[in-house]
Structure formats: C-alpha cells, structure tokens
Amino acid sequence: MAYHADIIVDENGKTKCGLCKVFIKDSDIYIEDHLKDTEHSDMYLQRLMIQNNIVINGKKISCLLCNQVSDVAEVLHHIDSSSHKGKMSSVKKIIEKDGGLLVLPEDITTVGSKVNCLVCDGWVEFNQEAVKTHIESAKHRRARAIVVQPLNAIFSVEGSSEDLWCKICQVYFENYIEVIFEHVDEDPIHLKNIGKLNLLIKDQNIDIEKYLHDPKEDKALCKRCGIEVPCNIDNLDRHIRGKQHLKNKK
Incomplete structure (x- = not known):
C-alpha cells in the first residue's frame, strides 16, 4: 500500500499524518513506524x-x-x-x-x-x-445549465429571454438547455477556444473570472505583473512571452 501521500508538512513546518490528524517527528524511522x-x-x-x-x-x-x-x-x-x-x-x-x-x-x-x-x-x-x-434528471440539467454559462462566458441577450450570446465564440444561440449543452460540450469551435484560453493562462497567475462573468469586461488581470491585458489568445500570448511577465516570473 502507498501510504506516503498522507504524510504532509503543515504551514508551521511540522510533519503530520493528514489521515490520522496527528503530528510525527520528522524522521524516516518515526514516519515508517506510524505508517505501519x-x-x-x-x-x-x-x-x-x-x-x-x-x-x-x-x-x-x-x-x-x-x-x-x-x-x-x-x-x-x-x-x-x-x-x-x-x-x-x-x-x-x-x-x-x-x-x-x-x-x-x-x-x-x-x-x-x-x-x-x-x-x-x-x-x-x-x-x-x-x-x-x-x-x-431535469433538476440536475437545469442546475448545470445555470452553472456552465458563466464558466463559458455565455450571457443572456439584453431585451430577450429567448437568446444567449457566447462572448468567447462571438455567436448567438437559442436559450434552451439542450442547445446550451450542445454548445459547451460538443461544439468543436467552443471547445477549442475555451481549451486554448485555459491552457494559455495555466500557471501564469492570470485571472479571467471577471471576463467570464461580466458581459462588458474584455480584459484579464495579470496578478504577476499587476496589469490588465486584453482577454484574447493573441494578446495574452504576447504578454506571457513578453519581457515584463518573464522577468516577474523569475
């Protein structure tokens, strides 16, 4: 059995068993004794x-x-x-x-x-x-439809209850649960766009939450550099490869 994943070091630098919630002396012998x-x-x-x-x-x-x-x-x-x-x-x-x-x-x-x-x-x-x-179930599908919209930058169209707008793909579609799931789960263009965006900002300390949740927001926040960057693939890519971002990373 692989127990060692349970042995952690807490915020105070003390060795602890995350499963048993007990502290252990930081020594291989004591750790092995506890695991056995x-x-x-x-x-x-x-x-x-x-x-x-x-x-x-x-x-x-x-x-x-x-x-x-x-x-x-x-x-x-x-x-x-x-x-x-x-x-x-x-x-x-x-x-x-x-x-x-x-x-x-x-x-x-x-x-x-x-x-x-x-x-x-x-x-x-x-x-x-x-x-x-x-x-x-209908209950879960309704709840999921509400949750996935802000995660995918999908918004209601002002003055209409029948249409939705995907900011990432710049397309409109009907406000039906089946159509929402078809767009976020199956549309190859959307999957490619959202996938590239998330992959690009991974481990870069760039926040796109406001962009995803606010239909009028068009920028991402680079917390590493303390500046806003237009939230699109080209501008984000240029920023991530730029001297300032790379310097701050170091």
Missing part, C-alpha cells in the same frame, strides 16, 4: 472502502458498486480486480462528461459512501445507474 501502526492501517482501509463503496457485514464485505459479496480478507483483492475497476471507471467517465459537478467520496469524514452533487446540493447513491439517472 495498526490504527493508521485501519483508518487507511476504512477510507479505501468508503472510496470504493464497500461495507462490512460481519465477516463479509458487500461492494455496493458491484453488487457483490466477498470475505473480509478479499477486500483489497476485490478493489484491485478488473471488474471493480471497470465499474469505478464507468462512474468516473459519466461524472467527467458532465463537467465534474459530482464528487466521489474521498475520506472518512464523508457522509457514508455517497456521491455529492455540488450544483444540486444533494447526495446520490454511489453506483453507475444512480449517478447516470441523476445527471439526466
């Missing part, structure tokens, strides 16, 4: 089971994702099996295609092995059918 400790191992396994929707029933385990019962001793074998990994992969692909608005259980503080829908502010059963049904 029964309490840590039990908590690690507990988190692993939550992440994979597995519960213990006496001497048996029930994988609610695969609808399968096994012996407790087989829990790690089941999690590592191709069938279970396939189920997990299918759920993750559905969530990813929806824009990552649902969050799988991550740690022992999660309310059971439930999937959290951020836009609906609710919980969904952790299995492929339930996740797919929720994502396709």
Whole structure:
C-alpha cells in the first residue's frame, strides 16, 4: 500500500499524518513506524472502502458498486480486480462528461459512501445507474445549465429571454438547455477556444473570472505583473512571452 501521500508538512513546518490528524517527528524511522501502526492501517482501509463503496457485514464485505459479496480478507483483492475497476471507471467517465459537478467520496469524514452533487446540493447513491439517472434528471440539467454559462462566458441577450450570446465564440444561440449543452460540450469551435484560453493562462497567475462573468469586461488581470491585458489568445500570448511577465516570473 502507498501510504506516503498522507504524510504532509503543515504551514508551521511540522510533519503530520493528514489521515490520522496527528503530528510525527520528522524522521524516516518515526514516519515508517506510524505508517505501519495498526490504527493508521485501519483508518487507511476504512477510507479505501468508503472510496470504493464497500461495507462490512460481519465477516463479509458487500461492494455496493458491484453488487457483490466477498470475505473480509478479499477486500483489497476485490478493489484491485478488473471488474471493480471497470465499474469505478464507468462512474468516473459519466461524472467527467458532465463537467465534474459530482464528487466521489474521498475520506472518512464523508457522509457514508455517497456521491455529492455540488450544483444540486444533494447526495446520490454511489453506483453507475444512480449517478447516470441523476445527471439526466431535469433538476440536475437545469442546475448545470445555470452553472456552465458563466464558466463559458455565455450571457443572456439584453431585451430577450429567448437568446444567449457566447462572448468567447462571438455567436448567438437559442436559450434552451439542450442547445446550451450542445454548445459547451460538443461544439468543436467552443471547445477549442475555451481549451486554448485555459491552457494559455495555466500557471501564469492570470485571472479571467471577471471576463467570464461580466458581459462588458474584455480584459484579464495579470496578478504577476499587476496589469490588465486584453482577454484574447493573441494578446495574452504576447504578454506571457513578453519581457515584463518573464522577468516577474523569475
């Protein structure tokens, strides 16, 4: 098992186990002793089971994702099996295609092995059918349509409730949920434009939130240089490659 990702250094420079919430002497020996400790191992396994929707029933385990019962001793074998990994992969692909608005259980503080829908502010059963049904529900689609618009610089047209405008692509389209999703999920031009923009500003300390949320804003804020830059690919690219930005990076 790979435990070491749980060992962190906090803001005060102290070594800590993020899983057990305890401090450890900054020494390989003490860290290894903690990682081998029964309490840590039990908590690690507990988190692993939550992440994979597995519960213990006496001497048996029930994988609610695969609808399968096994012996407790087989829990790690089941999690590592191709069938279970396939189920997990299918759920993750559905969530990813929806824009990552649902969050799988991550740690022992999660309310059971439930999937959290951020836009609906609710919980969904952790299995492929339930996740797919929720994502396709009218409630979720309405909530998602509201969320994706500012993330994609899509705005209502003044004086019209029937049309929307994509500032990034400079196109108008009808204000229907299906049309919104078709534009942000499938339109190759939009996907290319938004993808290039996000890739360009990645790790450059450039903020485009106001550009995405304000229909009249046409600039991005470079926090590294403390200046505004026209928010388009050509100008941002020139700024990022410019002497001032590169100098401030160093």
